Amino acid sequence: MADSQPSAVPAEAPAASEDVRLVVSPAMRVEQLDASAATIFLQSDGTRIRIPRALYGLLLEFETPRSMRVIVDDVRYGAKAATALERLRAKGFLVGENATVSSRRLLTDAPVRIFDAPAQKLETSRSDVVVLGVAYDLSDRSAAGARAGPAALRDASLQILYDVDRQNGRPLGWYDTDRRRPILRGVTIADCGDVFVQRGEEQAAVFARVEEVLGKVMGADSLPVLLGGDASIAYPAIHWLQARQSIAVVRIAVDARGRGPVHPSFVSPSTLPAHTLGLAGVTRYVHLGAAEAADQDLAGFSVLSAPALREAGGEAALARCLSDCRHVYVSVDIRSLEPPGGSDDGVAPSERFAYAELHRLLGLIGAQCQIVGMDLGGCIPMARCWGVTSMTALHVLLTALSAAKDR
Template sequence: MHGFSYLTTPPVRFAPGKGDPYVTRLSDWIQTEGEVTGNPDLMIIGVPLSKSSISFSGAHSHPQQFRQLWTSFTTYNMDEDIDLAELAAVDLGDVKMHITDIPQCHRNIEEALHEVTSRFSGLPVLVGGDHSITYPAICGINRSRKQRVGLIQFDAHLDVRDTEYGGRSNGTPIRSLIETQALRGEDIVSIGLRSFANSREYRAYAEQQGVTIFTAQQVRQKGIQEVLEWTLNYLQAKCDVLYVTFDIDVLDQSLVPGVPAIGPAGLQAIDVFACAYELGKNQNVIGMDMVCVDPTKDLRDVTSRVALHVFLHFASGYYRRVKG
């Protein structure tokens, strides 16, 4: 039934049925892989991995919670007056995970993204899972596209921990990308870093590798629009394409109680949504992920709803890209 070697169909599909002919819910819009004909615009892929998290995390359960919320929201963006139902979106299911072997899980992610991006030209949207998934995902896409990739990282943390201390984890994706030469350090911009969440040594490593850093305080001082404009101008001057990773812990803890590493003085939701919209609209962006949401620690699905709205604003920007 499923046409991919490293993906499995979701265990449950949340589709309550269309009761109002004038309302299209996300669950009415997003198709399954078996229903798709042609080349989809957006390809949603669940990555249910959190065994590689440094701290306890139930982020492996987020892809299914993300899907469950599709019955709660519509496809109509009132601010932009666009209906996402005009895009072709498909849920390709979840990357297959090994019960105990984290390196095998990472290999499966890389192979899945290579297979999907080799077959379709649409844009992959990864729903994590912890942040370790970003490294193999980009490696898989690199094998398909063979272009110079720039990375925009929204995160409270640098994620450049030494892999000698615990292997590849949610604290290492940026270091892993640099040390394996999957990306150049100078092609990475990290936005939203927080005090009391990082170390001087790892900041020095990131800066020595050429990573550009914007702290959450700098974002407040400069404004998110100025920071994003600078980032896009800087990366697009030398990179062929861009990938975006949203670690949801970049937001203030009052907005996302269901992330493993909550902290005060984070970014505001409206700023992250604005960035998601602009990046979805950008012709050079070829993939994105949302990571580190733990539904087991959440309150009334608040954090999952924020992550879903990151996707919806990104999809709204993508609509402008392809539909005008």
């Protein structure tokens, strides 16, 4: 069980005195134990190490609080053992008797990375695109199962690999058969893995972790890309971006905009516009797709349905909505496309977009505005025809990345 972030700062800094009573951290877990070595990790932050079995046995003596002097003065161990224990203490496996261990884990490693791109450590990135999975789907019952979307998308993405030129080390990009031209040549991509989500914790805790990761990894020119998850995962990215520059939000989805009360701290698909437009740095929210019961009197909120966009002047109406928007965040729910074999969610096929329509919309948005962030959600691996849906979702993702970076 590994983590892509560096070791967290221990809850209690080592003291100079050998008389401080220490105890094994409550967050310490065993991954593997054999006759020669033990692999242990901290559930609180993911720090993982492999130590000799003898040192592991010595560590277990601190299951009962005791001072380091007990080891120093014991002729069986000597100075080397004390030094090894100090290292375990510095990494957080030994803590003060009364120390409080709080969870500081931010990320979990993904078994595979998107397109097999390089991994991104928990440090400022130099990549053009930084991908972050948010396996959260508790704000939308219709998206149940989307928490498995980030992992499933990464698995499917191994069919269209990221690769670099052997001579100059620059990314080769891909070939867009729809536009019949290369895309994303020279655009670097890195994958952070997934934000750590502890089941049952408050939504606000998950979102705060998303923002903390973005604050640590995003370079000045990096584009954050979130893999969801349900619609609500867009909110922490939008909140983080709008604090740095004024942005508009374009969401492409079929979920309805409700008129019900807005919870002050819990974000759902129906309240995402209100929460988002309540932020000082968000100037406009444009919803593309089916929007029944849309809250039209919400200042800054516009709706353009799929049928309206197909009509004469529909794309011009979108251009007018974005005419004063220099920077835009794009949120795409893959269910805005008609799924293979149809759907039974009550949304008419005409209210959804054809793939070619969505491809063109993303291109139009990227041509008029600078896309500064995006997410792809609504990916439910247990839904029927997932193999087709996943590849379509990945092509949509590449199209959106091209709209942002091939300017």
